[in-house]
Amino acid sequence: MLPFKLIYSDDYYLPIGQHVFPAEKYRRVHQRLRETEVADPGDFVTPQPASDQDILLVHTPQYVNKLKTGTLSAREELELEVPYSPELVRAFWLAAGGSILAADHALKDGVAINIGGGFHHAFPDHGEGFCMIHDVAVAIRRMQRDNKIRTAMTVDCDVHQGNGTAAIFAGTRTVSEPLPSNGPPVLGTRPPMHGTHAGDVFTISLHQENNYPAWKPPSSIDVDLPDGITDDDYLAWLDNALSSGLRQFTPDLICYIAGADPYREDQLGGLGLTIEGLKTRDELVFRVAKAQGIPVMVTYAGGYAQRVEDTVTIHCNTVIAAAECLALKVSDG
Numbered sequence: 408m409l410p411f412k413l414i415y416s417d418d419y420y421l422p423i424g425q426h427v428f429p430a431e432k433y434r435r436v437h438q439r440l441r442e443t444e445v446a447d448p449g450d451f452v453t454p455q456p457a458s459d460q461d462i463l464l465v466h467t468p469q470y471v472n473k474l475k476t477g478t479l480s481a482r483e484e485l486e487l488e489v490p491y492s493p494e495l496v497r498a499f500w501l502a503a504g505g506s507i508l509a510a511d512h513a514l515k516d517g518v519a520i521n522i523g524g525g526f527h528h529a530f531p532d533h534g535e536g537f538c539m540i541h542d543v544a545v546a547i548r549r550m551q552r553d554n555k556i557r558t559a560m561t562v563d564c565d566v567h568q569g570n571g572t573a574a575i576f577a578g579t580r581t582v583s584e585p586l587p588s589n590g591p592p593v594l595g596t597r598p599p600m601h602g603t604h605a606g607d608v609f610t611i612s613l614h615q616e617n618n619y620p621a622w623k624p625p626s627s628i629d630v631d632l633p634d635g636i637t638d639d640d641y642l643a644w645l646d647n648a649l650s651s652g653l654r655q656f657t658p659d660l661i662c663y664i665a666g667a668d669p670y671r672e673d674q675l676g677g678l679g680l681t682i683e684g685l686k687t688r689d690e691l692v693f694r695v696a697k698a699q700g701i702p703v704m705v706t707y708a709g710g711y712a713q714r715v716e717d718t719v720t721i722h723c724n725t726v727i728a729a730a731e732c733l734a735l736k737v738s739d740g
């Protein structure tokens with residue numbers, strides 16, 4: 408029995424046909440966690456779809472209406488990069504419900520993992536990059552509305568910048584100042600790590616600079632990583648960004664977006680992390696959060712390894728890393 412809950416539904420499957428996004432990955436992660444006995448049936452909690460009211464905490468009524476009535480323009484559907492269907496809308500409402508449930512359980516148990524979600528490219532008024540609804544932002548706004556948290560921090564380690572997250576929470580930004588850059592040297596004309604203070608939600612994004620999205624709205628901290636960066640340098644930058652963020656801001660909840668696509672064999676990524684390096688990344692986030700007593704809710708986001716099995720392994724390792732970290736005393740780690 409795990410000391411935290413896994414949020415999962417077979418209906419997380421995205422009905423998008425043959426696609427670079429491995430829509431079956433959620434079912435395969437669930438299956439692997441059961442087969443390897445990392446998780447018992449009792450570790451899983453089944454989500455309900457978010458309500459329209461929840462979705463409207465982040466998204467505009469016009470956009471929600473278009474999704475519900477199937478009236479996206481051809482351009483809007485193209486930008487989404489997944490084929491629209493009413494079933495797909497239901498899957499995204501369910502992912503958002505899953506992230507709300509994960510946030511709730513994280514506040515009780517210290518950690519909770521949504522075996523799905525992390526759709527960080529969704530904006531209030533449109534979707535893009537396979538992301539229709541920003542489940543993490545919906546969960547944050549719902550926890551705030553219910554007075555369960557006041558503040559949150561997003562830690563986005565997907566290889567692609569969290570443009571939707573940055574745009575959604577940009578409205579709460581109050582002060583702007585350059586950050587000290589103490590990380591490993593990286594060639595470039597400006598420091599790779601830069602950003603601004605946040606209001607009630609502090610956003611951190613570590614991503615490959617030369618990758619989608621072309622336009623990267625500023626997060627509270629952005630770390631623009633060079634192509635091919637390997638485990639040690641990546642982990643140093645993550646450590647640096649977490650320390651800097653937590654010096655500036657004390658969140659009631661960390662939302663960790665644990666994308667599997669910084670993997671060196673990813674089809675849509677250009678970083679050089681190994682499977683072991685990605686597990687160390689997860690451990691670092693859990694360890695830092697635990698040392699400061701901050702609950703963590705996890706979502707999975709992207710993962711496009713040439714072998715889907717590798718993506719499944721990376722996602723399963725996030726569960727194992729959380730379990731190992733929660734079993735350690737703070738002084739051990």
Ligand SMILES: [Zn+2]
Nearest residue numbers: 565566567709
């Ligand atoms: Zn990604």
